[in-house]
Structure formats: C-alpha cells, structure tokens
Amino acid sequence: MLGKWSSADGSFKRQRSVFQEPISSDHPVFKPAKGRYWLYVSLACPWAHRTLITRALKGLTSVIGVSVVHWHLDAQGWRFLTADEQTRQKAFKDGIFESQAGGIASAKLDKSSHLANVANDSARLFSDATFDPNQHAARLSELYYKADPDYNARFTVPVLWDTQTQTIVSNESAQIIRTLNSGVLDEFAGEEATKIDLVPSELESQIDEFNAWVYDNINNGVYKTGFAESAAVYENEVTNVFAHLNRVESILSEKYGKLKQKYHRLDEVLAHYYTVGEQLTEADVRLYTTIIRFDPVYVQHFKCNFTTIRDGYPHIHLWMQNLYWNNAAFRLTTDFDHIKLHYTRSHTRINPLGITPLGPIPDIKPLVD
Numbered sequence: 001m002l003g004k005w006s007s008a009d010g011s012f013k014r015q016r017s018v019f020q021e022p023i024s025s026d027h028p029v030f031k032p033a034k035g036r037y038w039l040y041v042s043l044a045c046p047w048a049h050r051t052l053i054t055r056a057l058k059g060l061t062s063v064i065g066v067s068v069v070h071w072h073l074d075a076q077g078w079r080f081l082t083a084d085e086q087t088r089q090k091a092f093k094d095g096i097f098e099s100q101a102g103g104i105a106s107a108k109l110d111k112s113s114h115l116a117n118v119a120n121d122s123a124r125l126f127s128d129a130t131f132d133p134n135q136h137a138a139r140l141s142e143l144y145y146k147a148d149p150d151y152n153a154r155f156t157v158p159v160l161w162d163t164q165t166q167t168i169v170s171n172e173s174a175q176i177i178r179t180l181n182s183g184v185l186d187e188f189a190g191e192e193a194t195k196i197d198l199v200p201s202e203l204e205s206q207i208d209e210f211n212a213w214v215y216d217n218i219n220n221g222v223y224k225t226g227f228a229e230s231a232a233v234y235e236n237e238v239t240n241v242f243a244h245l246n247r248v249e250s251i252l253s254e255k256y257g258k259l260k261q262k263y264h265r266l267d268e269v270l271a272h273y274y275t276v277g278e279q280l281t282e283a284d285v286r287l288y289t290t291i292i293r294f295d296p297v298y299v300q301h302f303k304c305n306f307t308t309i310r311d312g313y314p315h316i317h318l319w320m321q322n323l324y325w326n327n328a329a330f331r332l333t334t335d336f337d338h339i340k341l342h343y344t345r346s347h348t349r350i351n352p353l354g355i356t357p358l359g360p361i362p363d364i365k366p367l368v369d
C-alpha cells in the first residue's frame with residue numbers, strides 16, 4: 001500500500017526521504033569509486049532532474065551510471081523495461097548510459113511524433129524507459145525492499161544506488177547533488193568539470209537562503225497548487241507561487257540591468273546571468289527543473305495559469321533559455337515528452353481521460369526569435 005500524499009485539510013504534504021548517506025573517503029561504507037554508484041531517475045521528475053544535471057556538469061557521466069524509469073507512474077509505482085542479456089551488453093558497448101548526459105541516447109530512433117499514439121503501457125526500450133542492469137528489477141520498489149525489507153513509504157526517484165553493497169545511498173535529491181558537487185568523485189571526472197563548484201563557499205549562505213524559499217514556494221509550490229483538494233487551498237497556493245515568481249523576476253531583472261552596464265554584448269551578459277552571484281550555482285539547477293516544466297505542464301495540469309513564463313516573465317524566460325540552449329547539461333537532460341506524458345497520464349485524479357495537451361508549441365522557444 002502506497003503512502004498518502006495529502007492530509008486531512010486537503011493540502012499536499014511531501015514525505016521526508018529516509019536514506020541520506022553521503023559518499024566520502026571518511027564514510028565507513030560508501031567510499032569514492034568509479035563505476036560503483038548508479039542513479040535511478042525519472043526524466044519527468046524535477047527532483048531527479050537536478051541529479052542528472054549535476055552529474056553532467058561535474059563530468060560524472062562515465063563515473064555514475066543511470067537508469068530511467070518509464071514515464072507512466074501507476075499504482076505500483078515506477079517501473080523499468082526489462083531487457084535480455086544481449087540487449088544489455090549492446091547498450092553498454094554503445095555507451096548508452098554515458099553518451100547523453102543522462103538522457104536516453106537512442107530515443108531519436110524510436111519516438112512517436114504524436115503523443116496521442118503513445119499508450120500508457122508502451123514499452124519502447126530507450127525511448128519510454130531503460131532497464132536496470134544491476135538488480136534486473138522490473139519495479140523501483142524492488143530496490144527499496146532490497147535496501148530495507150521493512151520499507152513502508154513511497155518509492156521515489158531519484159535513488160543513488162551502491163552496486164557493491166546493493167543498497168540505497170540516498171533518495172534525497174538535495175543531498176545527492178551536494179554529494180556529487182562535493183568533489184569526492186573529482187579524481188574520476190574530466191579536468192574541466194572538476195573546476196565547477198556549484199556551491200562556492202563565498203556564495204553558500206546566499207544559495208541556501210535562495211533555495212529555501214524557492215523550494216517551499218516554487219519547486220514544491222506548484223505541487224501544492226496542483227494537488228490541492230479544495231478551491232480555497234488551490235487559490236491560496238497558486239497566488240503564492242506567482243508572488244514568488246514575481247520575486248525571482250525582480251531579482252533577475254535587476255541582475256540583467258547591472259550586467260548590461262558592465263558588459264555590452266549579449267553573450268557576455270548571458271555568461272554571467274545567474275540567480276545567485278554571476279556564476280552558475282546550485283540555485284540555478286534547482287530552480288531550472290521547475291521553470292522548464294512550467295509552460296508545458298504546470299500552467300494547465302497544475303492550474304498555475306495566471307500567466308506563462310514565456311509571456312509573463314521576460315527575465316526568467318531569458319535565464320531559462322540561456323541554460324537550456326547554451327548548456328548541454330541542461331538541454332540533454334530535459335525530455336519534454338517524458339515530462340508531458342508523465343504528469344498528464346499518471347495523475348488520473350487530475351486528468352481522468354489522460355489526454356495529453358500538445359502545446360505549448362514549441363516546448364521552449366529559440367533563444368533569439
């Protein structure tokens with residue numbers, strides 16, 4: 001029996017993660033190593049998406065493997081596709097788990113151009129999902145029970161898995177991205193990536209402060225809006241989401257004005273156009289995964305429809321486009337089909353007919369119109 005998300009007053013409550021270990025040379029079990037750890041993600045999930053972006057930014061795509069669950073979440077939770085030994089071997093040979101920064105490498109080979117043609121039970125290997133080469137699990141729940149036979153909460157992604165002891169290191173995205181950023185795996189990463197620090201000490205308190213209100217009011221705010229079970233809760237939450245988007249817009253608008261005075265060319269401005277300080281930080285990673293889903297899903301599916309990012313928030317829009325179009329770690333880990341299909345076809349209480357809206361068109365606008 002899966003745990004309940006909502007509480008008696010109809011408001012949405014997110015459960016606390018129960019596995020929260022770091023990887024570190026001081027840790028009694030989880031020591032740094034190449035090829036030992038594995039990420040289980042959903043390309044639809046904004047929390048899992050944070051870990052894919054961080055893994056790519058830190059040059060860890062050939063250090064930590066990835067499995068992608070099917071976009072359709074049903075009553076038994078997330079599932080993988082199963083694959084025979086030959087397909088598994090070939091996938092490794094083709095570098096499918098490494099080449100696309102966490103996306104599904106061969107998706108282009110097998111992609112329906114119309115979302116309507118994709119059934120909820122479709123099983124297109126490397127397009128709808130990948131397999132689990134470690135435990136050969138059919139369900140994510142099997143990994144949770146392997147780690148703890150008495151586990152009795154929800155089976156959430158992301159999961160950082162230790163292939164050596166066959167257990168979960170962490171299922172808390174905020175902690176996983178701090179671990180990946182901490183430098184413990186730097187010795188196995190490319191030289192350029194090791195220079196990236198998403199939480200530089202001089203910005204740490206600002207990043208933490210920004211993350212805290214963005215988490216409660218935007219990242220989780222859209223869920224509190226969409227899963228509200230009464231009009232009063234919904235109206236309160238949706239108003240709150242937009243009040244905080246306004247706050248981000250004014251931070252970025254001020255930042256843009258200052259950068260325009262300092263640098264002249266747009267590419268120079270964009271190279272410093274981030275939420276905290278003038279460099280890419282964890283604050284950008286965590287905000288991005290919600291903003292990129294906003295127009296395609298949250299506007300209609302979660303009823304966050306005061307306006308769209310593209311029409312109502314020019315500075316947030318430019319910031320998002322810059323991350324997507326100018327940074328492969330963001331672009332290659334963003335899969336709009338998984339994003340749209342997952343929400344609209346898994347939340348049957350919100351969208352009982354499971355019809356997936358095709359728009360907005362395009363999913364994201366080009367950087368220069």
Ligand SMILES: N[C@@H](CCC(=O)N[C@@H](CS)C(=O)NCC(=O)O)C(=O)O
Pocket residue numbers: 002015016017042044045046047048073077078154155156157158171172173174
């Ligand atoms: N605390 C977790 C939250 C993760 C989470 O809520 N994941 C959702 C997908 S967006 C999930 O896996 N839900 C599965 C379910 O509810 O059965 C984190 O940030 O890592």
